Amino acid sequence: MNTCVSPHQHAKFPLTGLVPQELAEFFVSIGEPQYRALQLFKRLYTSQQLSFETITEFPIALRQRLADLAHLYTLTLTKLQQSYDGTIKFLFHLHDARSIETVLIPSEILGNNGTPKRRTLCVSTQVGCSLNCKFCATASLKMKRNLSAGEIIEQFLLAQQHVREPITNLVFMGMGEPMLNYDNVMRAVEILTHPATKLLGSRRITLSTAGIIDGIYRMADERRTIKLALSLHATTDDVRTMLMPINKKYNLRELGNAVEYYYRKTGIPVTYEYILLDGINDRDDDARRLQRLTRRVPSKVNLIPFHPIDFTNPQGIAAQLRPTPPQRFYAFHSRLRELGVTVMVRSSSGKDIHAACGQLALSNLSSGIAAY
Numbered sequence: 283m284n285t286c287v288s289p290h291q292h293a294k295f296p297l298t299g300l301v302p303q304e305l306a307e308f309f310v311s312i313g314e315p316q317y318r319a320l321q322l323f324k325r326l327y328t329s330q331q332l333s334f335e336t337i338t339e340f341p342i343a344l345r346q347r348l349a350d351l352a353h354l355y356t357l358t359l360t361k362l363q364q365s366y367d368g369t370i371k372f373l374f375h376l377h378d379a380r381s382i383e384t385v386l387i388p389s390e391i392l393g394n395n396g397t398p399k400r401r402t403l404c405v406s407t408q409v410g411c412s413l414n415c416k417f418c419a420t421a422s423l424k425m426k427r428n429l430s431a432g433e434i435i436e437q438f439l440l441a442q443q444h445v446r447e448p449i450t451n452l453v454f455m456g457m458g459e460p461m462l463n464y465d466n467v468m469r470a471v472e473i474l475t476h477p478a479t480k481l482l483g484s485r486r487i488t489l490s491t492a493g494i495i496d497g498i499y500r501m502a503d504e505r506r507t508i509k510l511a512l513s514l515h516a517t518t519d520d521v522r523t524m525l526m527p528i529n530k531k532y533n534l535r536e537l538g539n540a541v542e543y544y545y546r547k548t549g550i551p552v553t554y555e556y557i558l559l560d561g562i563n564d565r566d567d568d569a570r571r572l573q574r575l576t577r578r579v580p581s582k583v584n585l586i587p588f589h590p591i592d593f594t595n596p597q598g599i600a601a602q603l604r605p606t607p608p609q610r611f612y613a614f615h616s617r618l619r620e621l622g623v624t625v626m627v628r629s630s631s632g633k634d635i636h637a638a639c640g641q642l643a644l645s646n647l648s649s650g651i652a653a654y
């Protein structure tokens with residue numbers, strides 16, 4: 283429950299991100315009937331480019347009053363970049379002059395109508411990030427703040443307004459660690475999957491974590507039905523701690539136990555993300571350890587090419603990371619298959635516009651919007 287559902291404490295009150303009960307409290311607090319809440323809730327998430335003037339179910343006086351008291355959207359789209367492969371990167375400005383990036387990735391597989399079968403939106407959950415993973419451009423921004431549930435959902439709503447076909451999947455894999463903003467992320471999930479909005483089914487949403495095991499246990503205990511992905515990227519604690527300092531707090535053994543607990547509670551297979559780094563985690567021993575680590579529960583491994591982050595001026599180990607050469611990359615892939623691991627290769631969609639996995643760092647803030 284949002285602790286602050288009073289329009290009197292802010293110049294303008296943000297309405298996106300409130301669940302129906304909270305919207306009802308809002309309407310009651312301004313002397314309006316509760317049933318307005320469900321009307322607004324449906325319009326907010328099912329209408330394109332909604333404004334208060336277009337909510338014709340409401341009397342004109344109420345529409346004007348709402349326009350004075352509240353905001354429908356707080357994000358402003360300030361830049362759109364499209365890759366040659368169809369990937370689109372959105373730059374959004376927030377109400378406090380900070381910025382975030384969101385990426386829409388069309389699948390390479392086409393559906394019956396000749397358009398991409400899936401369109402996956404990679405959403406940010408924090409401004410910056412505190413976890414300092416060495417292969418990730420977002421780490422260079424440091425942690426600024428959590429996004430509200432409304433700011434998370436608005437990325438979906440505003441991105442959808444700029445593409446003709448429906449967004450089919452959503453991954454919490456953009457800027458930030460979603461488990462460190464758990465309540466707002468789950469509130470966003472509840473709204474996106476709410477029967478009145480029907481924006482996405484829960485199995486079309488994936489939360490990716492660097493390994494915050496408290497969050498994994500909580501998702502399991504709450505029987506969350508969205509999918510879980512784990513950024514693994516190493517098969518020994520030494521290497522993982524070097525690449526991902528969070529491993530000092532939650533090591534591989536504890537992570538494995540948490541993932542097993544999650545699977546026992548939810549029955550949902552897990553995805554492991556594994557960026558291949560030249561000479562660091564791409565040897566035969568790694569393939570064998572990776573097989574042992576991931577066989578504890580039904581799972582698949584996504585192998586990801588490393589996308590250079592030179593544009594963030596990385597220091598120390600981060601400056602030394604190199605992608606595994608293609609020949610060794612595919613040899614590692616084949617070895618995992620021989621070992622019985624379900625393994626996929628994740629494409630480098632959007633690399634040319636710094637929109638590929640690990641590259642989100644607000645690298646070009648100048649504005650520019652075209653219609654797609």
Ligand code: SF4
Nearest residue numbers: 411414415418458492
């Ligand atoms: S990989 Fe994720 S958790 Fe790690 S620094 Fe980047 S955004 Fe944060």
